[in-house]
Amino acid sequence: MTDSRKRASLCAAVLAVLVFVPLVSDLGSRVMNLMVTLFIYIILAEGWNVIGGYTGQVNLGIVAFFGVSTMVTHFLWKAGLPIFVAISSGTLSAVVLAVLIGLPTLRLRGMYFAVGTIALAQASQTIVANVFTRQVSMPGSFSANYSLSPRYYLGLILACASVGVVHVVARSKVGLALAALRDDEGAARVTGVRVFRYKVTALMISAALAGLAGGLYGYVRLSFWQVASVFSPSWTFDAVLSVVVGGAGTLFGPVVGSVFLVVLSELFANTLGQAHLIVFGFVFILVVLFLPQGLMGGADLLRRRKMSSRPEAGIEAQAPPIGGRP
Amino acid sequence: MLTPINCRRNNVLEVNHIDVFHDDLQALWDVSMTIAAGEIVSLVGSNGAGKSTLMQAICGVSKPRAGSILFDGARIDRLAPHRVVEKGICMVPEGRRLFPRMSILENLEVGASVKTARKTRRETLDWVYEVFPVLKARSGQRAGTLSGGEQQMLAIGRALMSRPRLLLIDEMSLGLSPVAAQSIAGVVREVNAPRMLTILLVEQDVQLALTLAQRGYVIENGRIVGMGPAAALLCSEEIKEAYLGMGSAQR
């Protein structure tokens, strides 16, 4: 059990750094902004992980849930509601949207779900672009009182919460059912797993996390030059990239992937400009082809191989992993 | 009751000590087989014994992890299935696997896909229609609407269109009535008769298999446990063990 204890103490150490360092020293708004962005990415990525990684349903329009939450959060907050109510409402609206698209599409093959989510995202972008043609922003009072600190800590809490949610779900009955249906839907159905119900549940959890990310974004960003950008497919791509590179179906894969994404974006955006997006695209394709389990998944495999080469491992090592890649 | 094979005969197919795996599960252990030109050879064994696996290995669908397969002296075990067809081996798959939405004629035409067969497909088609008049009569009909026996005829016809020198038939009588099975067996004898077409067939019905063939192999649990002249095999111990699980020849 020393492995998990090692991991737990590593997590605690990282958390301690994240909590205390900004309290004692001034990291500057650029670093703080970067961290908040990282947190948003982590939450969104864990959201995609639930539906795409653990359930095996490829969602190519998760930005719809993200964007709807951002809009709802923005307008409710602007209307005077407290930010927490606004974010919660945003999250709720994302879940409602998920149910609306999930019910017709999740009963069918994976392709239809992918199409449905793309359609939802594109339609949302079109509607929003037509309704909000001018700049959308908060009144001046909001920007006068703007401080990064509460946003940073809220982001940290939500990011940890998202990892926690995924952890709990993966170990629960829901998680086991999802793993079963991801590996072989037909077999799962035959053994009595209510496949459709679990898929919808997974989608709702995924949308809730995406909604949290969107709500946080609505808290962080006060003005939108072109508000339809909140529904841009690049959010989806960034989430998918993070999860796939980090390791779909693993707990920390999305975290690792998001860090990777944010760090590389910072490094390359200045040198390569627009082209860095193309580089990311290639990295993504290479990972899908050659390292489909991602970084964390690959690490898991290595660890299991080391274990199975020990003579006393025996039967244990041959048992299929729960909640991990098949 | 094992009979040694005469090594000086003209062996068209040689399977040499192959091991075949399905993912990580071993399905065939050290399997060897020879087939001489013009023979009809039967492969018998109970369900799951490895008959289809062996057929698939010969056709190139599965690649053996050890050993080799030679056709006319040249190695074919590394070739893709369509290349194996080019070399002159064609299989009638288990369950027929026709193209249900295509017509009888189109199914036959696809059978003649390899370059050499395509050139002579007119004559081959005439020959197939001679062997199976029913197919000619209904040549525009969709393959999915045929009866079991007619489907088997079409499947064999399709395989014959590639002008094979070795024809493999996997589960010849599966899903057929006894009458239809006998009729197919008659066709098998008929196409083999001019001694130009060597046939390896897998057949559940041991009686049918070993009366049709000259020689047979018995496979059990992925290993060859018996071989010899068909008539002798029919009343041998190996057959009883393989099908009824009696005796000491366990894995």
Next chain:
Amino acid sequence: MSAVIQALLIGIVVGALYSLVALGFGLIMGVMRFVNIAHGSFIIIGGYIAYWLFTLWGIDPYLSIPAVMVCMFVMGLLLYRLALAPLLKYPRAEMRMDKSLLITFGVTWVLDNAVTLVWTPDTRSVITPYSGSTIGIFGARLGLVGLTGLVIAVLITVFLHLLLTRTYFGKHVRAATEDSGAASLSGVNVQRTYLISCGIAAALGGVAGVVIVSSYSVAPSGGLNWLLIAMVVIVLAGEGNITAILPAGLILGVLQSMSTLVVSPAYQQPISLIVFILVLLLRPNGLFAHGGMDDR
């Protein structure tokens, strides 16, 4: 009443374009069970090539169709070799489809950003001397450009049908579609059939792009919108049903066009989303599924 006729006829013209857009996507999906998200990008690139040829050398877009088809054919071959062929190692169709979703999503990302880099995010369209001409039919006025698009769509559909039914290659494609293993055992080189089909599918996308750049415009971000149209048409036609693509496209076009009589034209996309959802709920096998059609 004349507004209705106008909407109907425009719907037919637009619908023909929709079916052209869907053909390439449907081919890959039907034959190989791969979802090619990058199809939209192929369409846009086809349009950009036509635009380039027109701007640099004054070649009329419809005359540049052969060149566009050749370029896109090569791109389709590359897509298959580099991105799709490696997915064949997964034996299960569901997993192949999921992986193809992911990988072609990545390909779209690369292509769209590359296009933005080369041609800037601006919208481009080709304006020829006849771009504005219209013809009067049944009391409605239809653009000449749009009608040419209709003719092209019909021609291509007929050509594809002939290819699939009369040629040996077409028989290989149909055989591989129905049972790729059995096709292989019959001597069909299934991988090469897939390769060429991918090339054809991309070429078809390119032709659609040419029609689009002359009738409307292309922009790097437009790919996903056209992909969506392709997907909705395929859902209407029923998966794997290539011959139903033309009527399905026409139906979608007419539905969308008629909807403009009641809602603003800007909301066409949400209309296709609604159509998509309705078809999924009511007729998941497509509008044209008969009793004899196998459900795969």
